[in-house]
Amino acid sequence: MIRFDKATKRYPDGTVAVDELELEAPTGRITVLVGPSGCGKTTSLRMINRMIEPTSGTIWLDDTDTASMPAHELRRQIGYVIQHAGLFPHRTIVDNVATVPFLLGTDKKQARSRAMELLERVGLDPAFAKRYPAQLSGGQQQRVGVARALAADPPVMLMDEPFSAVDPVVRDQLQDEFLRLQEEFGKTIVFVTHDIDEAIKLGDQVAVLRVGGTLAQLASPAELLSRPVDAFVAGFVGRDRGYRALGFAASGELPTHEEPTVTLGRPAPTEADGDLVLVVDDQRRPQGWLDVRRDGRPRDGDAVVTEADLLRGGTLATQGGTLRAALDACLSSPAQRGVVVDGEGRLLGTLTAREALDLIEGPDRTRA
Numbered sequence: 001m002i003r004f005d006k007a008t009k010r011y012p013d014g015t016v017a018v019d020e021l022e023l024e025a026p027t028g029r030i031t032v033l034v035g036p037s038g039c040g041k042t043t044s045l046r047m048i049n050r051m052i053e054p055t056s057g058t059i060w061l062d063d064t065d066t067a068s069m070p071a072h073e074l075r076r077q078i079g080y081v082i083q084h085a086g087l088f089p090h091r092t093i094v095d096n097v098a099t100v101p102f103l104l105g106t107d108k109k110q111a112r113s114r115a116m117e118l119l120e121r122v123g124l125d126p127a128f129a130k131r132y133p134a135q136l137s138g139g140q141q142q143r144v145g146v147a148r149a150l151a152a153d154p155p156v157m158l159m160d161e162p163f164s165a166v167d168p169v170v171r172d173q174l175q176d177e178f179l180r181l182q183e184e185f186g187k188t189i190v191f192v193t194h195d196i197d198e199a200i201k202l203g204d205q206v207a208v209l210r211v212g213g214t215l216a217q218l219a220s221p222a223e224l225l226s227r228p229v230d231a232f233v234a235g236f237v238g239r240d241r242g243y244r245a246l247g248f249a250a251s252g253e254l255p256t257h258e259e260p261t262v263t264l265g266r267p268a269p270t271e272a273d274g275d276l277v278l279v280v281d282d283q284r285r286p287q288g289w290l291d292v293r294r295d296g297r298p299r300d301g302d303a304v305v306t307e308a309d310l311l312r313g314g315t316l317a318t319q320g321g322t323l324r325a326a327l328d329a330c331l332s333s334p335a336q337r338g339v340v341v342d343g344e345g346r347l348l349g350t351l352t353a354r355e356a357l358d359l360i361e362g363p364d365r366t367r368a
């Protein structure tokens with residue numbers, strides 16, 4: 001557990017970056033600090049490992065006042081990941097990861113073999129191990145940065161905008177892998193970002209700070225979306241928050257209807273109840289929709305269904321997933337019927353947007 005107890009940082013020029021901050025980051029959970037530029041996120045984070053010393057107040061690491069420990073000892077327990085990864089440019093990837101355990105006295109061979117293991121865990125091909133940081137893409141470097149911070153196996157990790165220098169697709173992958181790793185490692189993480197969507201995706205709890213370094217709200221993502229405490233937080237949390245909050249609401253058992261299908265590679269039907277018929281593969285996994293009256297003419301009865309015939313675009317809802325996924329499947333479906341699949345991606349049936357809305361408005365829906 002990390003606890004800010006009236007922690008204040010006043011820089012020598014008089015700027016109060018953090019003002020009597022009270023905040024607790026629980027053990028084994030991800031706490032995200034989010035807020036507009038200059039609200040004191042980085043200053044707060046760096047006060048934890050004493051790269052910045054608080055002017056007043058106390059920061060506790062479990063039962064210990066961090067000011068009472070030698071800084072090097074404190075940092076041994078705290079991994080630190082920053083934007084652009086901050087790798088040593090003249091060391092190979094494997095040695096970047098192995099450096100800290102090696103400095104802490106682990107045998108070199110053992111440190112390297114653990115580094116190789118970690119590189120694999122963060123999703124990096126072992127072939128990259130012998131390269132230098134400049135020979136890796138930004139996203140790959142970020143993975144190395146995460147592996148390096150994990151190498152010393154610290155109970156606490158501080159992460160300052162670690163994924164913001166990469167494109168949105170890679171960023172999304174890094175976030176997913178980060179969550180997967182956290183499930184396995186269960187570190188106490190304080191994560192700084194200016195991106196509210198990232199905060200909501202990653203945080204077990206989210207602390208919204210305002211300029212001047214005060215806490216505006218500390219809440220779970222679902223609560224932040226459904227109950228922002230004031231206009232500042234509501235504005236910061238942004239648009240579509242009602243819809244985004246559905247991403248935290250379990251759909252329960254989705255009521256589905258049987259949906260007629262045609263199999264990819266088999267003859268296409270010349271008629272269907274509507275114009276569109278659902279296409280599945282031989283495992284009954286939905287692939288897209290077929291317009292049986294394409295160009296206004298019925299299809300040739302001998303034609304088989306090919307990938308090129310498919311209308312895609314509809315998202316799939318998984319049974320037992322979220323209300324957001326269920327509604328999105330309905331709204332994005334070219335056939336106005338949302339496709340529901342099981343955990344293996346096999347078709348269970350379809351439902352309409354009206355039915356999804358009934359679930360959203362239903363008496364059973366527990367509000368966050």
Ligand SMILES: Nc1ncnc2c1ncn2[C@@H]1O[C@H](COP(=O)(O)OP(=O)(O)OP(=O)(O)O)[C@@H](O)[C@H]1O
Binds near residue numbers: 035043
């Ligand atoms: N060394 C310093 N001396 C004086 N003021 C500083 C110093 N470092 C930061 N500040 C000021 O403290 C405030 C908080 O800065 P900080 O970097 O903690 O904010 P932040 O929320 O991380 O911002 P950003 O999202 O833009 O990175 C800002 O007004 C900043 O200008």
